[in-house]
Amino acid sequence: VKSDDALLRSSTVLAALLQSGELSAVDLTSAYIERAKKHARLNAYITLDEGGAFAQAEAADREIKLGRKERPLLGLPIAVKDQLDVAGLRTTAGSKLVDYVAEEDSTAVSRLRQAGAVILGKLNMSEFALGGSISHPFGVPHNPWDETRQAGQSSSGSGIAVAASLCAAALGGDTAGSIRGPAAWCGVTGLRPTWGRVSRQGTWPLAWFFDTIGPLARSVQDCAMLFEAIAGQDPKEPSSSRRPFRPFVPGDGLKGLRVGLVRQSIDDGASTDEVAEGLVHALDVLKEAGASVVDVSLSLFEHCGLVCGGLSDAEGAYVHRHRLRERPEDFDFGSRRRLMAGMLITAQEYAKLSRLRMLVRRDVMDLLADVDVLVTPTQAEVAPKIATATGLTSKEAVLRQFFGSRAHRAVFSLAGVPALSVPVGFSSEHLPLSMQIAGRPYEENTVFQIGHAYQQLTDWHNQRPPLE
Amino acid sequence: MRDLIPDEVNVQLESQGLRVLDEEDLAEIAHRINALRETIQALEMPDLDGQEPLNIYEDAEAQS
Numbered sequence: 001v002k003s004d005d006a007l008l009r010s011s012t013v014l015a016a017l018l019q020s021g022e023l024s025a026v027d028l029t030s031a032y033i034e035r036a037k038k039h040a041r042l043n044a045y046i047t048l049d050e051g052g053a054f055a056q057a058e059a060a061d062r063e064i065k066l067g068r069k070e071r072p073l074l075g076l077p078i079a080v081k082d083q084l085d086v087a088g089l090r091t092t093a094g095s096k097l098v099d100y101v102a103e104e105d106s107t108a109v110s111r112l113r114q115a116g117a118v119i120l121g122k123l124n125m126s127e128f129a130l131g132g133s134i135s136h137p138f139g140v141p142h143n144p145w146d147e148t149r150q151a152g153q154s155s156s157g158s159g160i161a162v163a164a165s166l167c168a169a170a171l172g173g174d175t176a177g178s179i180r181g182p183a184a185w186c187g188v189t190g191l192r193p194t195w196g197r198v199s200r201q202g203t204w205p206l207a208w209f210f211d212t213i214g215p216l217a218r219s220v221q222d223c224a225m226l227f228e229a230i231a232g233q234d235p236k237e238p239s240s241s242r243r244p245f246r247p248f249v250p251g252d253g254l255k256g257l258r259v260g261l262v263r264q265s266i267d268d269g270a271s272t273d274e275v276a277e278g279l280v281h282a283l284d285v286l287k288e289a290g291a292s293v294v295d296v297s298l299s300l301f302e303h304c305g306l307v308c309g310g311l312s313d314a315e316g317a318y319v320h321r322h323r324l325r326e327r328p329e330d331f332d333f334g335s336r337r338r339l340m341a342g343m344l345i346t347a348q349e350y351a352k353l354s355r356l357r358m359l360v361r362r363d364v365m366d367l368l369a370d371v372d373v374l375v376t377p378t379q380a381e382v383a384p385k386i387a388t389a390t391g392l393t394s395k396e397a398v399l400r401q402f403f404g405s406r407a408h409r410a411v412f413s414l415a416g417v418p419a420l421s422v423p424v425g426f427s428s429e430h431l432p433l434s435m436q437i438a439g440r441p442y443e444e445n446t447v448f449q450i451g452h453a454y455q456q457l458t459d460w461h462n463q464r465p466p467l468e
Numbered sequence: 469m470r471d472l473i474p475d476e477v478n479v480q481l482e483s484q485g486l487r488v489l490d491e492e493d494l495a496e497i498a499h500r501i502n503a504l505r506e507t508i509q510a511l512e513m514p515d516l517d518g519q520e521p522l523n524i525y526e527d528a529e530a531q532s
Contacts, residue, residue, distance in 0.1 A: 303507065306503075306504065306508075309504075310508065313504075321484075324486055325484075325486055329489060336493065337496045338500065340486060340488070340497045341496075341497045341501045341504070343481065343486060344477065344480055344481070349504070349505065349508050352511075352516070354521035355516050355521055356508075356516065356519075358519040358521055359513070359515065359519055390496060392496050392499055392500065393496075393499070395502050396503075398499050398500050398503035399503050399507065
């Protein structure tokens with residue numbers, strides 16, 4: 001198998017080719033590094049670790065030649081968001097304010113290595129994983145489907161690198177939608193796991209109550225493979241769940257499964273017409289696969305962006321309070337304004353937001369007692385043009401453009417449930433459309449089952465941006 | 469509840485040891501906090517006070 005052809009394939013296919021010896025880890029790593037350099041203008045990577053990646057790939061090839069094939073990701077080149085520490089590599093968290101070489105791997109990276117992965121490098125991101133960054137010290141991320149467009153925040157580089165085949169798969173971080181948003185706008189598959197499923201040890205925090213680490217990849221099966229490698233209790237993080245999980249085994253069809261369409265996510269202009277139509281067509285495919293689809297109502301939906309944003313901003317402001325006081329000029333201006341506003345949220349407001357959050361969780365759990373999954377579009381609109389200003393020149397603009405646009409993803413962050421974004425087609429401007437599938441806590445496999453069945457009947461996840 | 473005017477926002481930030489870099493920053497920070505305050509204030513529902521704010525972690529803790 002030629003490595004240049006291979007690098008466009010899914011991780012599950014690549015893992016099988018590597019294990020069988022039909023493809024060498026060194027050749028595949030080399031092909032991804034060359035492609036990442038060729039498309040450096042996309043600004044996907046902050047650090048490309050050529051030397052380290054080749055050493056890991058050579059070791060993987062030696063292991064395969066010895067017939068030791070038990071590690072599922074052996075030789076697979078994976079890149080990680082610069083929010084996670086990788087031993088020996090620089091961590092920046094996407095900010096001018098951070099620059100150190102990590103002494104230890106974060107737990108998620110350590111588990112990727114234990115599974116045999118080759119760590120290619122560190123990926124670009126919005127400053128400190130906040131959404132709303134305008135300037136990016138390591139280059140403005142460009143959407144590979146249209147380089148004048150945004151790639152989504154905050155795991156921008158992860159979305160770009162997977163879509164443009166600059167790595168086999170990637171890790172991102174998701175607080176209020178930072179895996180799912182870039183996955184949606186870049187046309188790839190991304191999972192926010194159940195809160196507590198994947199350790200955040202060694203990861204730059206934003207909002208402890210919401211932060212999660214998860215995969216972005218070319219297919220649902222790829223995401224499941226990475227998720228299984230990184231999930232599980234971590235003695236270094238007391239809040240990580242001890243609940244065991246079963247490997248994902250694709251089933252036949254969706255007969256007997258109930259899908260709830262959250263009407264508020266597409267009604268009354270909550271999503272653009274094209275985005276809403278994309279979701280409705282995707283639901284037709286799920287029906288074809290045997291699922292039943294019902295309308296459901298989530299009355300607090302429109303406020304979820306504000307509730308999640310308010311809590312995250314207060315938490316983030318606490319995390320960065322010293323930097324805000326000492327070096328405000330070194331922040332991106334969008335991040336700085338967001339965090340300074342977060343400093344002004346009162347204890348009374350925080351207490352109320354915390355209770356509103358639990359109302360959202362209660363309502364989501366009530367719905368999930370009647371249906372197996374809930375679906376919405378992942379993003380309310382297709383990827384917009386790259387911005388040079390925040391545009392938040394009034395209260396109304398803040399509510400509409402900032403908090404309002406985040407409701408689709410924030411609702412499931414508030415509920416702490418797993419949510420998967422899958423590509424479901426293209427807009428009239430050939431920009432990716434997406435569907436979000438959210439399930440009960442710790443039922444990632446149900447979410448995978450539905451996403452996988454959809455991808456068995458469609459080809460959207462196999463589409464690649466026309467890069468030259 | 470009335471909106472905070474930029475001068476009041478500035479005083480509150482200064483009281484926390486923060487300095488605003490320019491008028492544009494101050495105006496946007498004021499829009500942001502006023503939007504949050506107004507919406508939070510307006511969101512009233514009868515069952516809100518009965519909600520425990522942290523029970524999302526019960527599952528993880530139950531396993532430990």
